[in-house]
Amino acid sequence: MAETRYTATAITLHWLSALLIIAAFALGVVMVDMKISPTKLQYYSWHKWLGITVLGLVALRLLWRLFHKAPALPLQTPRWQVLAASAGHWMLYVLMFAIPLSGWAFSSASGYPLVYLGQFPLPDWVPKDKALAGQLKEVHELLTTILMWVVAGHFAAALKHQFVDKDGLLARMWFSRKTF
């Protein structure tokens, strides 16, 4: 019989990265409008550390996904929904890589290299450049806006399955006794 649930590892990584992405997004929205203060600098650091953590988790998720096929959608799923789900998941993966990477580059270009958890210096892969920093800021914000829309779609689709279709699809990605 084909697998109908995601693996425990995939479920854990999914919810952990969801939580961290929401936290990084909330911090990001709050910190940019703050006046300069020690707290603002602290929030920027946390935002960057969360972003790098998400980047690492997403790399793990991608590796896991390459070796563990996602459970198939129910046979009766209309073709357009299969395609939409596939496109949506691809976009989520691309954005989950691109957003932390653009933030990392933005920080380097601004002359603030990343030091993960205040301990581990990460390499700069773009030069310190004011104009480039300005462009990367735009890219980082635009990609985040797109991610929020895709996540909204992801969330809406999950709600539709749960409350309109009532097909129990969410259970595939939720913790249960069977998970562990």
Add this chain to the structure above:
Amino acid sequence: MKFISSTRSAVSAGLSAVLLLSGMAHSAAVGIDARKSKVTATFKQIGVPVEGVFTKAAGVIQFNAAKPETSSASLQIDTAAFDLGMEDYNAEVRKKEWFDTKSHPQATFVSTSFKSLGGDRYQASGKLTIKGKSVDISFPVTIKPQAAATVFTGSIPVSRKVFAIGDAGWNEVVDDAVTVNFSIVQSH
């Protein structure tokens, strides 16, 4: 920049005239080349190395390689011209709790002694004044006389606390230790 260089040449012309009159032209104090000189401050902010540049430096140096102990230097930097790369940060450090640039527009170094350490290395001592507070410091300088200019390089460790730069609230995110790096160019 035009203002500085014209001020600089006026200052050095004035000094040269005075020194010529007193018959000391061979060891005249010569103004530094503000455009080629670079003074920076580096420090750590939550583990992240950050560099700010003092974009306005001025001063005169009289360096005598044959008799290093007779050498002297007097340098000034404009505290308001500290560039951290972002205007809101620059505005922050001009505030009272940082450089207090309104009351203390300049930080200065005035030498009291020069000693040879062998080769192109020298030990400079003198008074460093920041935010109205003077502290005696001593640091090694590398002096490289070249065809068109003499280049003085070195670095000076500075404690923010000693000069009351940045109030206590910032101590958790900005390290106390700051390194001032300089590369002063004096054109011939």
